[in-house]
Amino acid sequence: MQRAMAWAMCWLGLSCRSYAVLASRRRDRPLTLGERIRFRMHGLICGLCRRLPRQLQAMRDLVECADAEGALGADAPLDDAARTRIRARLEDVRGAPPSGSGPLPAKGDSLP
Amino acid sequence: MASPPPFDIDDLMGHADALYAFAMTRMRDHHHAQELVQDTLVAAWKKRDGFDGRSALRTWLIGILRHKILDFHRSSARTPTLQAASRTPGDNPDERDPLDLLFDARGSWKVDPNAGLDFLAEAPTEAIHRSDILEWLRHCIAELPARWRVLFTARELDHAEMAEAAALAEVKTTSAPVLLTRARHQLRACLQSFGIRPR
Numbered sequence: 001m002q003r004a005m006a007w008a009m010c011w012l013g014l015s016c017r018s019y020a021v022l023a024s025r026r027r028d029r030p031l032t033l034g035e036r037i038r039f040r041m042h043g044l045i046c047g048l049c050r051r052l053p054r055q056l057q058a059m060r061d062l063v064e065c066a067d068a069e070g071a072l073g074a075d076a077p078l079d080d081a082a083r084t085r086i087r088a089r090l091e092d093v094r095g096a097p098p099s100g101s102g103p104l105p106a107k108g109d110s111l112p
Numbered sequence: 113m114a115s116p117p118p119f120d121i122d123d124l125m126g127h128a129d130a131l132y133a134f135a136m137t138r139m140r141d142h143h144h145a146q147e148l149v150q151d152t153l154v155a156a157w158k159k160r161d162g163f164d165g166r167s168a169l170r171t172w173l174i175g176i177l178r179h180k181i182l183d184f185h186r187s188s189a190r191t192p193t194l195q196a197a198s199r200t201p202g203d204n205p206d207e208r209d210p211l212d213l214l215f216d217a218r219g220s221w222k223v224d225p226n227a228g229l230d231f232l233a234e235a236p237t238e239a240i241h242r243s244d245i246l247e248w249l250r251h252c253i254a255e256l257p258a259r260w261r262v263l264f265t266a267r268e269l270d271h272a273e274m275a276e277a278a279a280l281a282e283v284k285t286t287s288a289p290v291l292l293t294r295a296r297h298q299l300r301a302c303l304q305s306f307g308i309r310p311r
Binding site: 027049062067 | 121129131133137154159215219236246249250269
């Protein structure tokens, strides 16, 4: 009985999988009326899925927090060769007069 | 006139790893990421008088880097590679749909989607300071296929429009929502796999 029910839900686009897809889609565009109804209905009857939209949001917030601290890719730091190259380049421009007079556009332009 | 510079080259170099990390979560190639970090630090040094100290130096540097990344993607989008133009979801073995693993044939969860993810209910600013969670997150983001990662960061962190995010990741605009769904669920499932594992 439960199995037949699950097949029916799947066929109607009310499966957990469909819900998971919609939970992602709605972060990118407004759901259509039909999608919204299916999303709501499944959310009402399915305790497993109910927290999924909040999880996706919380996951994003977590990634943002880590990213803001520059902590996301930090287990792969710059290699020594790159670091040496960058430092050498900075030493090259150390004596250059600040702001505006270099090849860079002035402050306020779209490209800093 | 000759006020001392607000920071030194050593100060700039102190942020190089963080900038590189920032770039690597948004770029497909580490050579390009290194190049942009260099461009950013050089630009910062040249514009040092424009740094007013109101924000932290790192925040200021990341602002510059963010522009550089966007410009880089814009200029490279004008010369798309043949390879990228023909690629569609699913033709890369690394980019298999995680939903196929997460759900059975009837579309039901194989694993309770809430198991192991209690930490998502915590305040993110606190959760992120738990070293294990930060490790999981780093690992899971790094494990995402490059195009998914670029799409995810463009949409979820940088609030790019779908068409722009698709261009950054070099995927078709029509494929982008599908790939984003995969990216989100892959990331969620990856975090969950760490969360369930007994510590």
